[in-house]
Amino acid sequence: AQSVTQLDSQVPVFEEAPVELRCNYSSSVSVYLFWYVQYPNQGLQLLLKYLSGSTLVKGINGFEAEFNKSQTSFHLRKPSVHISDTAEYFCAVILNQAGTALIFGKGTTLSVSS
Amino acid sequence: DGGITQSPKYLFRKEGQNVTLSCEQNLNHDAMYWYRQDPGQGLRLIYYSQIVNDFQKGDIAEGYSVSREKKESFPLTVTSAQKNPTAFYLCASSVGTGTNTGELFFGEGSRLTVL
Numbered sequence: 001a002q003s004v005t006q007l008d009s010q011v012p013v014f015e016e017a018p019v020e021l022r023c024n025y026s027s028s029v030s031v032y033l034f035w036y037v038q039y040p041n042q043g044l045q046l047l048l049k050y051l052s053g054s055t056l057v058k059g060i061n062g063f064e065a066e067f068n069k070s071q072t073s074f075h076l077r078k079p080s081v082h083i084s085d086t087a088e089y090f091c092a093v094i095l096n097q098a099g100t101a102l103i104f105g106k107g108t109t110l111s112v113s114s
Numbered sequence: 115d116g117g118i119t120q121s122p123k124y125l126f127r128k129e130g131q132n133v134t135l136s137c138e139q140n141l142n143h144d145a146m147y148w149y150r151q152d153p154g155q156g157l158r159l160i161y162y163s164q165i166v167n168d169f170q171k172g173d174i175a176e177g178y179s180v181s182r183e184k185k186e187s188f189p190l191t192v193t194s195a196q197k198n199p200t201a202f203y204l205c206a207s208s209v210g211t212g213t214n215t216g217e218l219f220f221g222e223g224s225r226l227t228v229l
Contacts, residue, residue: 009154034217043118043204043220044157090156101147101172102218106156 002027006105021076021108023091030096033074038088116141120221135190137205144210146188151202
């Protein structure tokens with residue numbers, strides 16, 4: 001069975017600093033990878049996804065992630081964060097086959113302060 | 115505008131009562147999902163449905179039930195058998211199987227509190 005591990009439960013950073021949120025997955029078959037963001041008391045919104053092709057994926061709000069198959073990682077990065085980036089971020093994986101559902105990591109809370 | 119509507123947003127229930135959470139979508143998506151969110155636990159899959167009149171159990175289906183009589187609707191019933199139902203419940207939909215399956219569209223969530 002596949003699983004997703006987000007290595008940091010909380011990441012505090014100062015405004016305009018770079019940030020990396022780490023995600024590792026395990027699966028015996030090929031997968032698709034996603035990052036979602038959740039603002040307080042709201043549903044989740046897709047940030048970016050990796051299906052195939054270039055391993056560097058760019059998403060909304062200046063975020064990007066790099067798929068590393070050998071290290072089974074899909075870390076999320078942003079070169080300069082804003083206060084408005086404060087939210088919870090979820091890494092997710094789904095098997096590359098029909099009839100399965102998305103599996104989420106436990107989330108990383110990004111707190112940006114001035 | 116197309117989207118997913120969950121209701122109610124907040125719900126209080128006494129122990130021993132069943133409660134049904136509504137989820138409606140007008141995105142013409144085939145697949146719908148229910149997730150439960152608890153602090154520090156991420157999202158855990160309760161049930162999902164790939165097509166009308168068919169659904170599958172997720173990782174934590176015990177104490178929950180669903181139906182999928184219409185494409186646009188996927189209600190979740192939290193039964194009295196659910197030992198710890200207080201949580202934030204999220205409904206989502208996706209186009210269906212294939213590469214779009216992972217791209218979920220979420221509702222705003224329903225927060226259930228058992229008194």
